[in-house]
Amino acid sequence: MKTGQFRDISSLPLHCQKPQYVVYTWVLCMIILGGFLKLKYIVKTVIVCVMVATHIGLLYTVLGPDDYVDTSMRARLFILLLLFAVLVSYHGRLVEIASRLDFVWKETAISELEEMAECRHYNTQLLRNILPDHVATYFLSSHRKSHELFSQAYDNVAVMFASIPNFTQFYSEDVNRGVECIRLLNEIFVDFDELLEEERFSQVEKIKTIGSTYMAAAGLSPEACQQQEEDAHLAALVDFALEMRTRLQELNKHSFNNFSLRVGISHGPLVGGVIGARKPVFDVWGNTVNEASRMDSTGTFDTIQIPRHTAQVRRTGTLRRYRGWYTAE
Template structure:
């Protein structure tokens, strides 16, 4: 464009500027036009440079923002998965819900009726445990594999109404029917049937472990059904636990039971018999805090086919997987920070002049700190169970 105007003033219409110069004794008009064209060229080049600098900064900041948003989503997913590994799904959803942010109540508890509670223990694991071999690490590793196999069973759809409560040594505690939103059908005790099927599957799973480890572990199970209270206790290491007469009764069914059998009280036995389970009457036994109780052994379900269990990869992220993902995300974040630091140190002089040019155009630039103020991250605060 500057070249076109220069050609017009010098070649196409020189007489216009010559005639005008005869009336004025100052700088020739053609020279003035050339000077104005040069100034215009400098301004256009400077503006183009500003546009290029701003575009490059926008591109880099966009990539940085996309990377940080991706890491933010990964961190949020890991936090949610970590919370769900600690608490049942419906309890974790309660603490993560948007309505929770407007409340100051830190206590979570619920009173539930018709809940199934199971205690399953391996009494002869104590005899197996020995610190002579690698200070007991091999024994603990085998116990971890057994508990992990039990946890894998919970990933099956038919056991969706069952929640693992905790493990104490070689004892496994689970409950069914804690989440009122989960309904396995019109039968209000269908979750209890799923809990009994889960206990039978645990027995079969333990037999499979015995075949591969050349051991003779036996599972002793106690199940009861009734009302209880569940809630979260603790802030530093929160734990979801259940209390009530039903829990104590299930624990007594386990402690007074027989290895390799599933013992239930009379009320629970009647519920199971009405749903096609074969029961064996044991008799009256002395139960601590209860006196004499009539108990039954669960033989199995009529017409049920026993399936061979095989290990399958779980679709649920384990605690180790979640923690590893969080560590990797933090490591990537630290690596990026180090790269930015070294890059800024290597180009300090160029960066200062570079940003002085960009700072002159207030309409086309924005600072990185403004982005962080407008896009804050959301992380789970486990001490109060809120999303901040």
Template sequence: MAIKDKVRVQTMKDQAEWLLHNIIPRHVADSIKSTAKYSENHKDVAVMFASIVNFNELYDEDYLGGKEYLRVLNELVADMDELLSQDEFKNIEKIKTIGSTYMAAAGLDAKVRAENTDAHQHIFELVEFALAMQKVIDDFNQDLIEFNLILRIGLNFGDVTAGVIGTTKLYYDIWGDAVNIASRMDSTGVPGRIQVSGACAAILNRRYELERRGPVFVKGKDNMDVYLLKGRKDDT
């Protein structure tokens, strides 16, 4: 009986750990266990917003109360989440989904960044994650012929503040000008393309072909020089 109780308690503990790590990042959860609160400033964090621009057009509440479209959205987000289990995306942290927009960031775990041989490796990894998301969308559209989902991605990097809000229903998020610009890179972007800020383009130019789009009006920033990703240099 003692052995069974020990196994049951361990199982419950493992389930609680799994649930906690799916709500907030593992390195944040470890900090909260000892301090009960968490906030941290991070430099040069890469931030990405990816929106399914035509989801609202496809959504039809008259068809099964909209449940079928939410099921499709859930399957798609689950496919994107599955990418995070790959070792090449160990720097990537999903922040949240906002409707049909997927928000992720890279470079929030200091220990993982310390292992990187390139100071900008996490930025490159977020771009690769964005490219992988485009493939997920393409594969999804091929499997479901009646859907033609279009993904628009915006990417930026800079200093952010990360923190956990609340004592119940914990909420992990990141804030900062870099986050706002990343969001604008998405909202002002081109459907089916990855748009990045000029500062981001200067880094990505080492490995990727970029197309200058020119000045684009960005709320709170006036006109910003932005670029569209064409592909990896070795591919092009």
């Protein structure tokens, strides 16, 4: 307004008297857009550009003549709009980058947790395949000390040695360096292992294989020790040996072989435990184990040889024949 001139405000057109506050309101709208609305960076940038273009057009067209808004104020308001537009766009970009990183980290964490759970399940299954269930549970417990091993004395356990004596004559390294013979022996032992998955043989635990000899025991689990019937686990082991012989006979028909199974079983007290820290192996020791091994080595083909005290416990269910006195050294 020129100096010395006065105008009646009521007679002037309705223009904004304080345009800077209107611009401040526009700035707040952009801040709200950038800080609270969850939109993509490109969408936010497009909206901010449209808002700034609209506000600049309003700043130069609608906010009144030059008498009410001088050039310096227009320039300051114009710079203010551009500055906040850049800041809002930059903030939106940072928020999107942070959101993307959070999403990637979350997916990575979920994937790693799933891999850890799968690896733990695999290790648990592997440990339970190597060790008896109650021994594996002991090693997996959190209360066990890191260097503490497992050993336990048992009062009544049945031990079995089942060997295939004529496999030694069958084995030959002339064909594929003996690989085919070992593959056939593996098929035999796999058939024996499949029997352990049956419910009636749940008390039987595979101990190890020694050459063509399959070693197993029954009565090691705490459930078997609490059973009232003394010969329950012994009966399960005898039935297991009979089923092993049936499986071997079936394999002979398909492979055109004449393998025979020789079994020795004994029962009594022994000690079981885990040997080794890096490669743990469960094994059993005692006179019962030695006696079962001698029953196998001095037995005959397709028979189960047991000592006198074991025969007195296992009185029914199988056909028995007294062999007489025999020295087992």
